[in-house]
Amino acid sequence: MCNYDVIKDYVILNIDGWNISFSEPDECPMCKHVLKPEKLFHRIKKFEDKTKKDLEDEFNKKFDDLDNEIEPSFIISIVFFCNKCKNIFICKYFYNNFLNNEYEKIPIVETYPQYFIKKHFDKPIINISPMFVKIYNQALQAEYLKLNEICGIGYRKALEFLIKDYLIHLEPNHKTEIIKSSLSSCIKKIDDEDIRTFSEKSAWLGNDEAHYIRKHIEYDFKTLKRLIDALSLHIQKKLLLEEAKTIKKK
Numbered sequence: 001m002c003n004y005d006v007i008k009d010y011v012i013l014n015i016d017g018w019n020i021s022f023s024e025p026d027e028c029p030m031c032k033h034v035l036k037p038e039k040l041f042h043r044i045k046k047f048e049d050k051t052k053k054d055l056e057d058e059f060n061k062k063f064d065d066l067d068n069e070i071e072p073s074f075i076i077s078i079v080f081f082c083n084k085c086k087n088i089f090i091c092k093y094f095y096n097n098f099l100n101n102e103y104e105k106i107p108i109v110e111t112y113p114q115y116f117i118k119k120h121f122d123k124p125i126i127n128i129s130p131m132f133v134k135i136y137n138q139a140l141q142a143e144y145l146k147l148n149e150i151c152g153i154g155y156r157k158a159l160e161f162l163i164k165d166y167l168i169h170l171e172p173n174h175k176t177e178i179i180k181s182s183l184s185s186c187i188k189k190i191d192d193e194d195i196r197t198f199s200e201k202s203a204w205l206g207n208d209e210a211h212y213i214r215k216h217i218e219y220d221f222k223t224l225k226r227l228i229d230a231l232s233l234h235i236q237k238k239l240l241l242e243e244a245k246t247i248k249k250k
């Protein structure tokens, strides 16, 4: 028999006679609105396949006093309602009555559904390189799904489209040559120092995402993404400047 009550930002469930606190989500996974969601109901699944050895492996043999019996564990699913977007979502928790206690707040393990929101790019970028926008957002979605070993190569591909499409915009008569050129030789053709610097450094980090050996071990795809974001903003500024210069005084 399990009952739940709500105090502050956690839910209390009574499990096997113990009042256990479970963290509430701090934002809706669907609309990203920060809110206090409404609890609808919960389900508890008890399973008994964790042995003492499993526990020891998991927690560095901290629990030597446990006997070699199979110990019960629980998977708890709580269904919440978002008052902003009117959707429901589920938070999943793990609880083990030997490893956890009633004084700790059990963290959320997973939230369903995972709702991905694309990054918005302004029109000047979309106009010159729709493929950059498409590939960047696919990489972002891979990152969102925690596919950390492949999202970086996606950002590297997006980078190449952005740089080449920007060069093609500047030099449309050299389109065929630009398409066939290596990324590094394209970067050398960029006059603007800031854009060239962001492009060059992004390309270095991007190559690390594609190769067996990582040369810049102190950086990861998140730095690459930040550099690409800065690069796109600089290119956007240049494109807007071009447009501004065409405005005639009346």
Ligand SMILES: [Zn+2]
Residues within 6 Å of the ligand: 028, 029, 030, 031, 032, 033, 082, 083, 084, 085, 086, 087
């Ligand atoms: Zn919502």
